[in-house]
Structure formats: C-alpha cells, structure tokens
Amino acid sequence: MSVEAGVIPKMLDDEDDDGPVVFKRRDTSKTSQSNSEIKKISVSRPDKQPVKQASNVHTPNDGASGCPKGKVFQSTKALSSKPPVAIQKSQMSSSKASPVKSPPTNSASSSHDQPKKHSIVKEISPSRASPVKSPLVNSASSMHKQAKKHSTAKEEKPSDSESEDSEDDKPLIVRFSAGLSKLSPNLAERGQITNPGPLQPPKGILRAFKSPDDSDDEKPLSSKFQMKTNGGSSSGKIYHPDEDITLASKLQQNGSVKRDSQVMKTSSKRPAAEISSCQSSVKKPKLSGASPPAKAKQLSAKAEPEDENDHIPIAQRMKKATPGISVTVKKKTDKTIASSLKKDKKKQKKVIKKSKYSKSSKVPPGSGEGQKWTTLVHSGVIFPPPYKPHGIKMLYDGRPVDLTPVQEEVATMYAVMLETDYVQKSKFNENFFNDWKKILGKNHIIQDLKKCDFTPIHQWHLTEKEKKKQMSSEEKKALKEEKLKLEEKYMWAIVDGVKEKVGNFRVEPPGLFRGRGEHPKMGKLKKRIYPSDITINIGKDAPIPECPIPDQRWKEVRHDNTVTWLAFWNDPINPKEFKYVFLAASSTLKGQSDKEKYEKARMLKDYIQDIRVTYTKNFSSKDMTKRQIAVATYLIDKLALRAGNEKDDDEADTVGCCTLKVENVKPIPPNILEFDFLGKDSIKYHKQFEADPLVFKAVEQFRQGKRGSDDLFDKLDTSKLNAHLKELMTGLTAKVFRTYNASITLDDMLSKETSEGDVPQKVLIYQQANKEVAIICNHQRTVSKSHNAQMERLTEKINELKGVLGELETDLARTKKGKSPLKDTGKRSRNLSSEALAKKIVQTNAKIEKMESDMKAKEDLKEIALGTSKINYLDPRITVAWCKRNEVPIEKIFNKSLLAKFAWAMDADPSFRF
DNA sequence: CACCTGACTTGATCGTAATAAT
DNA sequence: ATTATTACGATCAAGTCAGGTG
Numbered sequence: 001m002s003v004e005a006g007v008i009p010k011m012l013d014d015e016d017d018d019g020p021v022v023f024k025r026r027d028t029s030k031t032s033q034s035n036s037e038i039k040k041i042s043v044s045r046p047d048k049q050p051v052k053q054a055s056n057v058h059t060p061n062d063g064a065s066g067c068p069k070g071k072v073f074q075s076t077k078a079l080s081s082k083p084p085v086a087i088q089k090s091q092m093s094s095s096k097a098s099p100v101k102s103p104p105t106n107s108a109s110s111s112h113d114q115p116k117k118h119s120i121v122k123e124i125s126p127s128r129a130s131p132v133k134s135p136l137v138n139s140a141s142s143m144h145k146q147a148k149k150h151s152t153a154k155e156e157k158p159s160d161s162e163s164e165d166s167e168d169d170k171p172l173i174v175r176f177s178a179g180l181s182k183l184s185p186n187l188a189e190r191g192q193i194t195n196p197g198p199l200q201p202p203k204g205i206l207r208a209f210k211s212p213d214d215s216d217d218e219k220p221l222s223s224k225f226q227m228k229t230n231g232g233s234s235s236g237k238i239y240h241p242d243e244d245i246t247l248a249s250k251l252q253q254n255g256s257v258k259r260d261s262q263v264m265k266t267s268s269k270r271p272a273a274e275i276s277s278c279q280s281s282v283k284k285p286k287l288s289g290a291s292p293p294a295k296a297k298q299l300s301a302k303a304e305p306e307d308e309n310d311h312i313p314i315a316q317r318m319k320k321a322t323p324g325i326s327v328t329v330k331k332k333t334d335k336t337i338a339s340s341l342k343k344d345k346k347k348q349k350k351v352i353k354k355s356k357y358s359k360s361s362k363v364p365p366g367s368g369e370g371q372k373w374t375t376l377v378h379s380g381v382i383f384p385p386p387y388k389p390h391g392i393k394m395l396y397d398g399r400p401v402d403l404t405p406v407q408e409e410v411a412t413m414y415a416v417m418l419e420t421d422y423v424q425k426s427k428f429n430e431n432f433f434n435d436w437k438k439i440l441g442k443n444h445i446i447q448d449l450k451k452c453d454f455t456p457i458h459q460w461h462l463t464e465k466e467k468k469k470q471m472s473s474e475e476k477k478a479l480k481e482e483k484l485k486l487e488e489k490y491m492w493a494i495v496d497g498v499k500e501k502v503g504n505f506r507v508e509p510p511g512l513f514r515g516r517g518e519h520p521k522m523g524k525l526k527k528r529i530y531p532s533d534i535t536i537n538i539g540k541d542a543p544i545p546e547c548p549i550p551d552q553r554w555k556e557v558r559h560d561n562t563v564t565w566l567a568f569w570n571d572p573i574n575p576k577e578f579k580y581v582f583l584a585a586s587s588t589l590k591g592q593s594d595k596e597k598y599e600k601a602r603m604l605k606d607y608i609q610d611i612r613v614t615y616t617k618n619f620s621s622k623d624m625t626k627r628q629i630a631v632a633t634y635l636i637d638k639l640a641l642r643a644g645n646e647k648d649d650d651e652a653d654t655v656g657c658c659t660l661k662v663e664n665v666k667p668i669p670p671n672i673l674e675f676d677f678l679g680k681d682s683i684k685y686h687k688q689f690e691a692d693p694l695v696f697k698a699v700e701q702f703r704q705g706k707r708g709s710d711d712l713f714d715k716l717d718t719s720k721l722n723a724h725l726k727e728l729m730t731g732l733t734a735k736v737f738r739t740y741n742a743s744i745t746l747d748d749m750l751s752k753e754t755s756e757g758d759v760p761q762k763v764l765i766y767q768q769a770n771k772e773v774a775i776i777c778n779h780q781r782t783v784s785k786s787h788n789a790q791m792e793r794l795t796e797k798i799n800e801l802k803g804v805l806g807e808l809e810t811d812l813a814r815t816k817k818g819k820s821p822l823k824d825t826g827k828r829s830r831n832l833s834s835e836a837l838a839k840k841i842v843q844t845n846a847k848i849e850k851m852e853s854d855m856k857a858k859e860d861l862k863e864i865a866l867g868t869s870k871i872n873y874l875d876p877r878i879t880v881a882w883c884k885r886n887e888v889p890i891e892k893i894f895n896k897s898l899l900a901k902f903a904w905a906m907d908a909d910p911s912f913r914f
Numbered sequence: 915c916a917c918c919t920g921a922c923t924t925g926a927t928c929g930t931a932a933t934a935a936t
Numbered sequence: 937a938t939t940a941t942t943a944c945g946a947t948c949a950a951g952t953c954a955g956g957t958g
Contacts, residue, residue, distance in 0.1 A: 680951055
C-alpha cells in the first residue's frame, strides 16, 4: 500500500486531484458494508453508474497513472460504482447497522438492499416523519422510491416536492413548519442591510422577538418554491466536480440527465445526508451508553419523559403547543430510540472490541461505533531545523553581551518581535524575562530587561529577511523544491487505503507565546518540541515512522482507531493541553464530520419552531434555572452567541453566553439590551439588541443584587445548557445554532435574490449574503493599516472623475448652443459631437458610480471577515446549488482549498435548500 | 455534580504568492 | 517592470463538547 501510495501522490495534487479528490474516500468507506451497499445501489440503478463514472472521469489521466490520486485500491471498487453520496450514507448507516460486514445487509437481494439503506435512513431521522415503526419492514416491502421519498421529504422540503412530487410524503413537520413560517422574517431579508453601523446586528436578528409565531426562522415555503422553480430548469443535473468544467457548462451538459440526477438525489444523496445526521445524533447516545446498552436507552428515552416540573419532556410539550408538530416529533423520538437501541446492541460488540486498545468510544463522525479508521499509515511529523546561532551580540547597558546559543536563541525570539506591540505589554515582557532568566542563569550580567537592547539582532533579522527577498526567483524555486522534497513524505497519510493529505505535519517551532488579548501567559517561552514529547498514532500493521532525529525516540506509539489524530504533544505553554496533528480539511474524515455538522443543523430546522416556542414560554418561568436557560438559549439563537465555557485564570478572560457578566449586558429601557464584551480571541462584541420584552425583564432580574463582575447566568453553565438542548433535539448543542443561523440566512438570502445580471453582479449578491452572515457571527478582522490611505486615493480619483464630468457637461452645453468647447485642459472633449459627449458623460457617470460602490463596499467590509463563515458555517451545498442555478462558476466563490474541503458537497442538487 | 482529560472545530493573523495597477 | 493589493494557505491560539472520575 504504502509504496503505491507513494506513487500516487504526485499524480494527485493539483487540480485534477481536486476533482477526484472529491470522491476520494467515500469508496473507502470504512465498513465493507458500505461498499457492498453501494454496489448494490449501483446495480439496481443503471443511471447512477454514469454519474459515478462521470465523477471518476476527472481522473482522466488516471488511466495512465493508474489511479486517481486519492483513490486507491480499496476504493476502486466502491468508487467505481457508487456516487459519493451514496457511499457515505451507506457507510454511516451500514456501519452502525451492521457492525461487521455488509453481508447481513447485503444478504437481502440486491434490490432489497437499496431499500434497506433507505429504510435505515427512515428509521433514524425520517422516522419522525413516518409513523411507521419498523422501518425495516417498510423498507423491505416498500419500493425504493417510497423510501426515498420519505427520507427526502423531510430534509429537503422544497426540492423534494418539486423534483419528487411526492409532496404528500412530506412529513407533517415539514408541512407544519412551512405553515408556521409565514413570514420570511429573518435575518435574511435584511440582507442587504443598509449599511449597518459596524457592529449593528442584522435587523432580522435584532428584531424583537414579539411572539413565538413571529419568529419565523424558517423560510417561507413560498421562497422555497421559488427556488425550486428557478432551479428547476437547470436543476436536476448532478454536478460533477470535474476538473475544469465550470458549473455552467456542466449544468448544460447535464441538462438531459435530469432523471438520473433525481434518482440519485432521492436514493443516494438525500438519504445519505439524513442517515448521516441521524446516525450521528443517534450514535452519540449509543456511544455514551455503549458500555451498558441500557444507558443509551435511558438517554434516548429521557427525551421523552424528561422534564422536571412538567414531567413532560420539552419536546413533547412543544408538540402539545403545536399540535401538528407534536405528533411528528414524538414519532421521531420513538424512532430514534428504537433505532438507537438496535444499534446499541450492535455497537456494543464493536465497542467492546475496540475498547481493548482504545479507551473512549466516542461518537463516530462517520463510521460505526467510534471507529474512525481501519488502517492508518503515515510518516509521522517533521521537526523544525535546529537553531543556528548567528553570533550577533545584543547590548546590555550599552555594551555587547556574549550569549550561549541557547540564550541567544531566546533573545532572538524577542528581537524578532520588536515591531509587534507585544513588546509594549508589561505582561509579555515579564513573562519573557522570567523564562529567559532561567536560561541565562542567576548570575548573568543581564538582570534587567529595560537595559537590554535587542536592536542589533533585530537589525540582523531584517537583513536576513531582505536577503531572502532579494534572492532570484530561481533560487527561491530551488529552495522551495528542496523543502518540498524534504517534506513530501510527511504530507500524506493512507487511511483505509486512501491517500489523504495531512494537515499540520510540522511540529511547531519554539518561540514566544503570542496569546491573544490580555493573555496571562503571553511572552512565555514555548520550548522546542522533541520526538520524546510526541505520541504517534498509527495503524497496527503500519511501519512506525522513523524518528527523524538521531538517537531519539517517540514518547509513545499508539494504535487507537477511535481517534483521528496522527500525533500529538503536550502544549509547552499549558501542559494540560495538547497539540494534535490531524488530516487536512480536504480529507474524507474531515469532510464527513463536516457534512454531519450541517446535517445536524438542518435537523434543527425541524425543531427550531418548537424550541422557540418553548423558550419563549419559559422566559417567565418560576424556576430560575429554567428561566436562565430560556434566556440563554434565546440569546444564542438570536445573536449567535457562543456557548461560553468556563475558563481558567491563566487564560484571557473572555466570555460567551453562559459566562456573560452582569456588566456585559446593559438593559436600556424599554427593551434594548446592550452587549459589550470580549468573546473568543478577545474580539469585541458590541451590539444593541431589541429584545423580547420578557427577556429584557428577565435580564434585569438576573442582574439584581449582583456586582458587575458576577455571572449574569448564575444557575447556568454550558453543560447544563447543552444537557437541556439535548432534550429538545438529539445531538443539539449550543454551537449548532450558529451553524443553523448562518446557513439558513445564506440560504434564505440567496433564494430570494433571484438575480439577473452578469456573473460579477451575482457574485456580489453572494458576498452580500456572506457579509450578512459574518455580521451575525461577529467575524471581524483588523482594518488594514493602509486602509485609510487607500480610501483617500479612491476619493481623489473619484473627485478627479467628477471634475472631468463637469467639463464634459459644460462642453456639451456649449456644443448644443453651437459654441465651441472651452479650451479645457483635456483635449478629449474638444471637438466632439454632442452625441459623443453625451456618451462620454454616461460612461464617466457609470465609472464614478462603480468606484463609489466599490469604495463603499470596501469601507463596509474593512472590518468584516467573510472567510471564517465560509469555511465553518455555511453549508457548501447551499452555495453549490446556488451556483448551479445561477450559472455562476463555483470557482468564483470557492478557492482551491475550499473546493477540496467541500468536495463532498459538489454534487448537491441545484434545488438543494438548507 | 464538579472537575479534569481529551479530541476536535473555529478563528484571527502572518508571510508570501498571485494578481492588479501604474 | 515595478509596485500595491489582494488572496491564499499556513499557523497556532482559543473555543466547544463528550466522557470519565471521585
């Protein structure tokens, strides 16, 4: 394997790779089952095959090379036949369902098999929708189509309805929600937000939560339908992320393929997604219960008879509140429970096996019971080169000082930071000097940092930098290649036979800790990491990576297939924490869990209505804890706040929802809440928010009798909050709301901006939506130093143009009167006909307009970071679908790494709705 | 339950390559 | 061709959350 892999890699990289990459691992689905399942599917459906092939096609060269980069032997079989999605699904479901091999599943006839998958799906998530209890039975008996319908119906309401036509099949929930969500209120609408003050929350968010009903979080059906219709024409086709073909072209190509795609969707795509989501959610409980199966049961059961006071589970209550929903919800829970139980049994076995060498049986993102991989081969990590003394002497008290290489190394770390504002911070200096003194020794001449002058070293550093910069491009290239050669073997891992990129295979070099905000440990020496600090995780049968430093050894070598890390070491700054080496974001493993994340968020869509009703009800609960939970949930939902775990004293003191202090939330009558605090990364969160009057009141109450530094939510912490959320929806945690709100906002905005116009204009619309999300999530960036200068320059240019415009107009006026143009400075306008002048005026105006809008956009975005939400919060399928519908090449939105990361989403149907 | 460990996601920023503007 | 910006990708800090323990 390894050998082969070695060969493959080269082929892989690059664009070609990307395409193929998409499908990489799916095939390799961990469990053999998946493969089998897939196969079955393919068999049953002829249409799919073409699709698959298409996907594979990318690797046009493959033939030559042997295999597409990513894929490998194992995968080949799977790959060849299945569409990625299907595979994934199958993996998920299959693994869980049938612990060991597919045989059981497969056992059924091939035709049955398909249904099986679906059935599984149904059981899990869809189950809610369909009352049927024994999914298996249904599946078996029911046609594939039916199965599909059910599964699909739930998740993709719009698309399904359209493409599938099986509206009836839609779960009650769906319908219900649709009905409820009358308004299309939210965030999305405001999309184009006039320009918000920098930190103003989007209106949607800000809006007061008037009544439960108002919160329409979901988009109105109408909008969905629109989408469908729009997409309809183009939709249908599956988009294969092939190499260079643009979406548009692909779409066109696909035109005829519709049915295939649809089939795909129904059978594979949707279900897969659902399955995965379902599983994930289900799994967790199982896992937790893994040890004792009963436990799992309890957990899941909990949902039902949950709550304290009411005794009625929240979910149930909600249901009550909303009759339609209630039914569906209940069903869901039942199903989940049932499924979980079943799974539990299976899992148990597995778990036990695993437990031998792995302690934790975590929730498996994609695989069966916590197992993340079967075989794992990699080369370990690469270490930074040893320190090379430069011999430049710093000054102490004006005199050069001799330092040993080790001492000099640390001094250099500081010298290199002379231009940062860290060196202005006393904490930084204190920590640095403390650690440095340890290395200097007690009696060293250097006793006072203030007398240290690092500028000689700093100067040297600058010179070195300059030298590098001045190198010829050939030299640079050679250097680069050398480095690549050195690192190449570390860049790849082979997971279950598939070559995958490793994320951070470079061990972090020593340096001074750059904590953010007022971090108590800033400036401390982050010591060099050696092999003896590193624990390697690798497949049992894989060769143990050779330790790159002679005469040293790894700290430990493990073979734990329940985790995804390849190596870790203890963080030298906080020995309690670890630094992990993981696979890259483009890997199948990451992709799978990413997808699950979005599926979970989509699931929230079906519950959000009830959840909002519930917390609204509890704003005035007598039970203080309940009230706090309600208000906290509300804030997390409406403001996209983070959960807010407790932090130690040796960390920067930043807060999230549960750790908000009294002083962070100021009530401004009648019902404005002003938030002002430092969140993650010490990023300031400052917004005024028009809150539900009940929330306003509750917050005032929470503040009573407390000091500014006291916790606003004294009865709450993240584990309590999440425990509560889990009662409302399987797998629900605080962060899911962020994902949900971000993605639903994008989806909503993109669906309603039925854009005409050219591609750049459409891209702009996308950016607007993206920006909206970034504002919701409070993703900021520091304003570039040159921003002001840039703006000034732009203003100047605009003024210049305006001057020209004035001249043109004058000339035009004169020309009309028969006079000759003024002897203007610009000769252009001279001697032009009035038509030509008029034309020029129009052009100039357009130019000015464009510049002004560019400038406005620039000013607007100067402190908003769009990237973070794109990478972490926006379901890529929304983007892919939108691109397909609008014939915008996906490359306009996703760069290379994003394309690789979201390979799993590239075949989203154009009618996909979050 | 409080606390701790562990694993994995999210996040801003930095250095440099790529691209645009002059 | 050179410079100014932008875009990327890498980096590594800082969150979230599950699960175990006593």
